[in-house]
Amino acid sequence: MKLITLENIKKTYGGKTVSLDISLDILKHESMVFMGTNGAGKSTLLKIITGLLLPSSGRVIKHVEPLHIGYVPERFPNLLRFTPLEYLTYMGRIQGIPLIELEKRIPILLERMALSHAKDKRIDTFSKGMVQKIGIIQSILRKPDLLILDEPLSGLDIHTQNELVHMMAEFKEEGITIILTYHESDLLLKIAERIVILGEGQIKGDYHIKDIDKPHIVIETSGIIEQVIHTFNGILHVSRKGEIIQAHVPQENSDQILLDILHQGGKIHSVGLHDPLKQLIMENYVNK
Template structure:
């Protein structure tokens, strides 16, 4: 699996700390959902990954020098007087696309998003769901490597949510890498590959949809009297249990995170005693 972005120990503070020591990778062709309550830092994390804002601490490494990242904010402007076709054309020209490229690209996107009949209507007359589609369409004009969507389903009726989820599924089949900030717990489970949950505590957890992973990895390590606070910032730690009066730690982790956690333990002076898998109960 090809990694496109590697984020290490991200911390973001404004007047309060949103999240701290958050590490994650973004892999080619996957759908990654970021969940959490309002104020947990979902939108801010997307903006950091997009390069719109900087983390207070931590590093972002983009593995391709010409990586194209498109970001779609939660709210599309209400008062755009252009038609959908005019708006997409001007946005494409700003992005450096040629007129012939745009003609083909816009026609293809209008078909894919089922807005062909609306192409000559002013965007300010559109419903919120239609405006959301136009926002995503303009983000796709340049055929980005990664599409970042901030609460794309917010305020939409169930039918429109289903429609957008179906479109994202097709984009996934086409090989698009997609990151979605979403607080709806039951949405995207049919297409998501991984998810990260931001909460009130400095603990993040990643998951796969139910049934995708038949086992978990159990790591047992001698702590060598080292503090284990660094484990709170590593996604994928399901459970941890001190044994032998705290001299040994038993970790229950998701398989995708085992290599990262093993490396962190070694780097922090712990000795690995055992490693095995256990079936899900």
């Protein structure tokens, strides 16, 4: 079921086009990652989806009303002269959350983000990572229909990155639609069901993870008959490069197949991981 439809979205700043003729359906209960280099229009597109920016042309169609959106910008304001308890309570009350519920929920979220020790300190004294955590907490004080996070792992330590990814996996289980932007963190790919690659203000690629082959091992060997390799249990497929035979095998079968090749008198030249998803990313994203 559709949650939001972007129809021929275009955004210009001072005559410069940032997003050009973008059309996209965002589905309920889907987790989507926007990828692209700096200037590709990721942040602009997220703001248009949230309603913080209006498109110069085109329209955003909401198929669900009311639609509650939780949003975390890439750079959360760091000059807040409040403590986390004060700020989060204030933001929760604005959203109409009962105080008794906030008094229970805020301490739990501060604990999960490793901020309990700073609950009574002013936010304007926090590091970038700590401020980012506050931004994430305020976006989920009330369960959103759509959670949008712009570079959510930026500035976070590895422990908090893993905790946030774990939380987002829980949100997926709860049916929350999630949109993220990606910048060189494979952690986000753990929760992605769909990848949209942006470049030059346009959609360069739109892929569903389920349609992309899983990572597998490529064994380069020689001195063995190709037909013999085909008989090994678990072989995905076999290809040839001159005298070198490439056996593509699932990771869980690779050790046994290596032994089988050696037992048949084959010579191992190399063993490497082939990840179709990362290859796709490299082809469509890096340095484009």
